[in-house]
Amino acid sequence: MKVIACDIDGPLIIEPEVFGDDRGFFMESWNAGAFAEAGLDIAFVQDNHSRSDKGVLRGLHFQNPCAQGKLVRVVRGAVFDVAVDLRRSSPTFGKWVGVELSGRNHRMLWIPRGFAHGFLTLEDGTDFLYKCDAPYAPEHEVTLAWDDPDVAIEWPTAGLDIRLSAKDRDGRSLTEIEALV
Incomplete structure (x- = not known):
């Protein structure tokens, strides 16, 4: 893996070794x-799986306290995945980093504790999987506003009808949240 x-x-962006032939692929x-050898x-x-249609924006979520590290990937479809340093x-x-993850490129993104995380689905029927190093604690979940001008994420929204949950519509600005250490 790279x-x-x-x-x-x-x-960290993780590119697993993919073995493919006319039958499909294995990875x-x-x-x-292998991850420990790479310093992880x-x-x-906990493992999670979400399915979303094109234009769904989930996030930017984090827990404080009880922060989570997440290893995220897409097995079908595509997302623009974002991590914001908190x-x-x-x-x-x-500041933020963004990367396209898709069922075609097989890329994964490691998002350590201390970051808000979110993604925008770029295709209908996108299956997004992620592993967490701490359990979900809804009483500690916080949402950073996806469109906060102080963070200024360059979401690829052209031609998309963005759909948000109520929780994500009501996200707080960077100046309003309690940052992590």
Whole structure:
């Protein structure tokens, strides 16, 4: 597998080795030993799966306290996936990284604790899977506004009818949230 650093310290793009032929393909999406060898010694406690149609924007979510690290990937369809640095002590506090994840490119993104996470689906019927290193704690979940001008994420929204949940419509600005350490 290939591990690619992002412009912000912490998130990593992971390109697994994919073995394909005329029958299809095979890849390891998780191997504790291989990930530990790459510096990602992670103990996951929860797997999640969401399906969304084109134009659904989920996020930007994080938990404070009880932060989660997430390994995210798409098995069908495509998303523009975003991580926002919420580590107050970081020189990149409030900055973001975005990457397209799809069933075709097989890429994964590691989002460590200290980041808000969200994604915009680019195709109908997109299946998004993610592993978490801490359990979901709804009482600690916070939503950073997806369109906060202080963060200024360049979402690829052209031609899309953006659909949000009530929770995501009511996200708070970067100046209103309690940042992580």
